[in-house]
Amino acid sequence: MKILGISAHYHDSAAALIVDGVPVCAVQEERLSRRKHDAGFPLNAIEWCLERARLEPSDLDAVVFYERSMLKFERILTTALRAFPRSWRSFPHAIKNTLGEKVWVRGIIASHLGVPRDRILFTDHHAAHAAAAFLTAPTHRAAILTADGVGEWATLTVGQGERHADGRTNITLRREIRFPHSLGLLYSTFTAYLGFKVNEDEYKVMGLAAYGRPTMLEQIRRVIRRLPDGAFALVPEYFAFHTTADCSYSSKFVDLFGPPRDPYDPIDLDSPEGRRYADCAASVQRVLDEILVDIAARLRRETGLPDLCLGGGVALNGIANASILARSGFERVFVPPAPGDAGCALGAALYADRIYFDNRDQEVPDHPFWGPAVDGAELARAAQEDGQHVDQPDEAALIDRIADDLAGGRVVGWMEGACEFGPRALGHRSILTAPHGSEMRDRLNRDVKRREEFRPFAPVVAAEHADRFFELPRGGARLARYMSGVFPVRAEWRARLAAVTHVDGSARVQVLERTMAPRLHALLEAYGRRSGIPVLLNTSFNVAGEPIVTRALEGYMTFRRCGIDVLVAGSTIVNKRAASSAPSFKESGAWSSNNVAASTVG
Amino acid sequence: MAGVARGAPLDRVMRPLHRWVWRDADRRLRKLLAFADVETDGGRDILRAAEVTPDPLLRRLYLEHAIDELHHGDLFRDRGAALLRARGPARRVLLNGNPLPGGHGLDDLRIDGQPDHRLLAFLHVAEKAAAGRFAIYRELVDDDPPTRAIFEQILRDEVFHMNYTYTQLTRISPETYRRHVWHARATRLWNRYLRVAAAVAGLMGHTVLAAMYFVLLPPFAWLARRAERREPIGWVPIARTRSTSPRSQY
Numbered sequence: 001m002k003i004l005g006i007s008a009h010y011h012d013s014a015a016a017l018i019v020d021g022v023p024v025c026a027v028q029e030e031r032l033s034r035r036k037h038d039a040g041f042p043l044n045a046i047e048w049c050l051e052r053a054r055l056e057p058s059d060l061d062a063v064v065f066y067e068r069s070m071l072k073f074e075r076i077l078t079t080a081l082r083a084f085p086r087s088w089r090s091f092p093h094a095i096k097n098t099l100g101e102k103v104w105v106r107g108i109i110a111s112h113l114g115v116p117r118d119r120i121l122f123t124d125h126h127a128a129h130a131a132a133a134f135l136t137a138p139t140h141r142a143a144i145l146t147a148d149g150v151g152e153w154a155t156l157t158v159g160q161g162e163r164h165a166d167g168r169t170n171i172t173l174r175r176e177i178r179f180p181h182s183l184g185l186l187y188s189t190f191t192a193y194l195g196f197k198v199n200e201d202e203y204k205v206m207g208l209a210a211y212g213r214p215t216m217l218e219q220i221r222r223v224i225r226r227l228p229d230g231a232f233a234l235v236p237e238y239f240a241f242h243t244t245a246d247c248s249y250s251s252k253f254v255d256l257f258g259p260p261r262d263p264y265d266p267i268d269l270d271s272p273e274g275r276r277y278a279d280c281a282a283s284v285q286r287v288l289d290e291i292l293v294d295i296a297a298r299l300r301r302e303t304g305l306p307d308l309c310l311g312g313g314v315a316l317n318g319i320a321n322a323s324i325l326a327r328s329g330f331e332r333v334f335v336p337p338a339p340g341d342a343g344c345a346l347g348a349a350l351y352a353d354r355i356y357f358d359n360r361d362q363e364v365p366d367h368p369f370w371g372p373a374v375d376g377a378e379l380a381r382a383a384q385e386d387g388q389h390v391d392q393p394d395e396a397a398l399i400d401r402i403a404d405d406l407a408g409g410r411v412v413g414w415m416e417g418a419c420e421f422g423p424r425a426l427g428h429r430s431i432l433t434a435p436h437g438s439e440m441r442d443r444l445n446r447d448v449k450r451r452e453e454f455r456p457f458a459p460v461v462a463a464e465h466a467d468r469f470f471e472l473p474r475g476g477a478r479l480a481r482y483m484s485g486v487f488p489v490r491a492e493w494r495a496r497l498a499a500v501t502h503v504d505g506s507a508r509v510q511v512l513e514r515t516m517a518p519r520l521h522a523l524l525e526a527y528g529r530r531s532g533i534p535v536l537l538n539t540s541f542n543v544a545g546e547p548i549v550t551r552a553l554e555g556y557m558t559f560r561r562c563g564i565d566v567l568v569a570g571s572t573i574v575n576k577r578a579a580s581s582a583p584s585f586k587e588s589g590a591w592s593s594n595n596v597a598a599s600t601v602g
Numbered sequence: 603m604a605g606v607a608r609g610a611p612l613d614r615v616m617r618p619l620h621r622w623v624w625r626d627a628d629r630r631l632r633k634l635l636a637f638a639d640v641e642t643d644g645g646r647d648i649l650r651a652a653e654v655t656p657d658p659l660l661r662r663l664y665l666e667h668a669i670d671e672l673h674h675g676d677l678f679r680d681r682g683a684a685l686l687r688a689r690g691p692a693r694r695v696l697l698n699g700n701p702l703p704g705g706h707g708l709d710d711l712r713i714d715g716q717p718d719h720r721l722l723a724f725l726h727v728a729e730k731a732a733a734g735r736f737a738i739y740r741e742l743v744d745d746d747p748p749t750r751a752i753f754e755q756i757l758r759d760e761v762f763h764m765n766y767t768y769t770q771l772t773r774i775s776p777e778t779y780r781r782h783v784w785h786a787r788a789t790r791l792w793n794r795y796l797r798v799a800a801a802v803a804g805l806m807g808h809t810v811l812a813a814m815y816f817v818l819l820p821p822f823a824w825l826a827r828r829a830e831r832r833e834p835i836g837w838v839p840i841a842r843t844r845s846t847s848p849r850s851q852y
Contacts, residue, residue, distance in 0.1 A: 033714075034650050070851035082830050084823030085816070092811035096804070106851065121848035157840070175837045231836035264635070264683040356848045385658035546646065553653045561649075561669050586666045586762060 001357060002059055004049065005349030006109065007066040007128075007341050009102045011037050011199045014338075015045035016346035016370070016421075017053055021353050021362035025052045026370035026421040028342045030547040034554070037200055038547075041108060042345075048372060057113040064352040066344035067125035069105045071152035073098050075179060083243040090245045121356060123348045125151025126312070129339070130171050132347025133311030134161035135354060136364045137334035143303040144171065145296055148184045148312035148340070149199070155182035158299050161309065167360030171351070180242045181233045183288060184314050186224055189239060189248040190284045194277050195261035198248065206319055207455045209285040210504040211269050212278030219256050220287045230298050232291055267454060288314075289323040296328035306331040310484075311347070315339035316423065318486040318508045325475050325485065332475040335484035337368030338422030346370075346421070367516050368426050368482060371419035372550050376570025379415075379552035383567075383574040386560075391573045399519070402568060403526035406434050406536065410565040411448060413541055415555045416519055419548070424483045425540035426510060427460065427520040429548050429555075431564065433499070434527075435459050435537040441499040444539065447563030451544040458483055459500035460510040460538035462524045469493045469535055470509050480511040493533075500537050510538060610734045617738060624742040631685040634749070638679035645671030650713040651721055657774070660718055663766050667725075670759045677752045684748075719775040723786035726767035731790075733760035 005016040008029075016026035025048070030036055032044035050057065076094050080087040101108070106120050123131075129146040140163045147156040159173035179185075187205065188198045196204045223238040238256065241248040254260060261267070261277055268274040296308060308330040310321060315335045325333045336343055353359050376392070383390045393401060402412055412432045419429050431448060433440050435457075445453055461469055466477055471488040479485035486508045489501045500507050514521040528534025541555060542548045543562055549555040552569040559567040559574065567574040613620070623629045645668045652664035713721065740753035771779045 068851050078826055081819060081823045081826035084819060088812060088815055091815045092808040095811055096807055122851055173840050175839045178838055227836040229836045233835045264686050352848065386662060557649055557653050557665060560665055
């Protein structure tokens, strides 16, 4: 069967295609449209998936949407009614927004793809999260925990999945916590309060948390109550996301925590205000950890299963994931490379295949590389046209040269094969550097990534050497496969891994097995032979505010305008030409033999 | 440059309005922050043009242009942030409103699939209009040398942008470049009309929905709140009987 999964309309639209039970490709719309967190209908992604599999829309057996849109509309309408009359300003906006497009999903899909309406299916949002987490994990029985902002009504679900020996698959979500009580929305509210963008910058709160102390636990526990059954409830007076679209927190929240941070104010961690923000981030992070660990521990006792599959946007929180692994009793925790809404495209397609159509279970390849491939020849052509120095050495020479470059302190843009599905660069669209000095971190933040100073960079380490440098608990290497956990850097290595060691001595490490990305693994080994430390700094290949690059030309354009020294795509290497004292291309007028005065035009 | 320095006729007519906007410190910084976003978005769009064009010379020029626009965005953002910091506690209220409209981003232009001549003509017309308006703004912020210096720098870049877009347009469409420029002007005008029409329609829709909200919803709101009181808080079992039909949107 050929099944297309789609997620769209809220954030991180994506499409994924499975054929005969196995994923063929998956890509987020932003990687093709080049608009970060693109929430539009993922037409580019769908077209690419079909082209990749050489299919026409008419060949599809089913198109599966990742949530039940009318149920979501019911929640939006009910929420507006419950908040009457305080919702008078948000109601017209919400209705126009929803009725304008979002509820007509079946028609939109049918008109774009030309598929019969009876082939268009829907899954529950959290069922799609659960399927993305469980059906892609190398386990046959596992507890499942999904948590995000909100789906239709559910914000957190627990259950379990089983893949039987006869090929049947079960996913049973037993109970849920419902809107407005949401860990995702709690965290997003603090994201907004701390002056960051909701649904985009939650990881900045996580980074900021390391600079603070959890001094506001008492206040946080006043806005989120624990319940006797182990669940939790947000105290509505402190929040406003259910009454208005303008702001997620209420004036009472501000009375409790103090003035919110202005998005345009830089965070000065030496100032009392800066420390207050960091303490606030540390406190909400601590409470999130506590609640998730407690829910997971209860689930462990209830199911008796050693494995846990985590899904939903909250599973992007590496600190919480590591806490769950360390303290909930689960031996292994699986987080897919795309646990957020984008991953629901794949989850919805897998759910339909295994549950709706009752097809036999298939092993899903355990890697994140489902997107468009890079073309080294395209890079070579563009760079030569620009007069850049291009080289295409054989594989061994390429690895040696790049390892030398890295050892020499150069910044390398690394593009290889198919791009990652999900928000992390896991070795196919990465910027790599030596991980040793904090000056490299500062240089990357200033000249390459152009982002806040307090944000840490992540290391990648060859799996064989991971325990030497990082304190990985049992199951830690698995959680670190897709950079889903934050673990301590061993104390004796922190000074020599300063660029990737966060202020609290931790790192969101990627543990790389040779089979997943053999080329990057070879580079790590080669670098290890030169430096004695087979660890590299690995950050996503993009500039702040832009999606990760997909094609070679996108990598090349990023390379040209920021401080990357060397660019690799496939077997092509481009070295940035040293800046000369000659006038720039713009100033030289070389672009024009007839420099027409613009004011005379027309 | 002389024509640019005077600004477009419409902008000259609207000079009193521009003066009103720039005279007030709050409006000024909101305008600067709005420009920051517009310039950054425009820069990303032009960067996309650099990525997709098959023409090597245009690729280099678009890249230079995109770097300029992204830099302009940073300049506006830094200046806006500096003014914001100088304002003190009152600034919280200030950002509650939407920024004033303005700027010269690439509107809703789709870059992928557009031929270069169309983009060049569009960019040329847009840059020329923006340069004219920025020249007026520069005169209106005489009392604020750092902001004036930003407009000075941007104006220098805009002249390059106008020049290269026109020169390249004549290179790639020597026979029809004038037609493309006029077409771009007409398209801009049409898009402006569409924006105004959409805004008016949006306002009307908003008004009708707000009226419905107060007239039709109160009894349903009462019922919804009554139902809410009966709902349990905490874990809710997921009933096996809940719709699991793959075809249901409910």
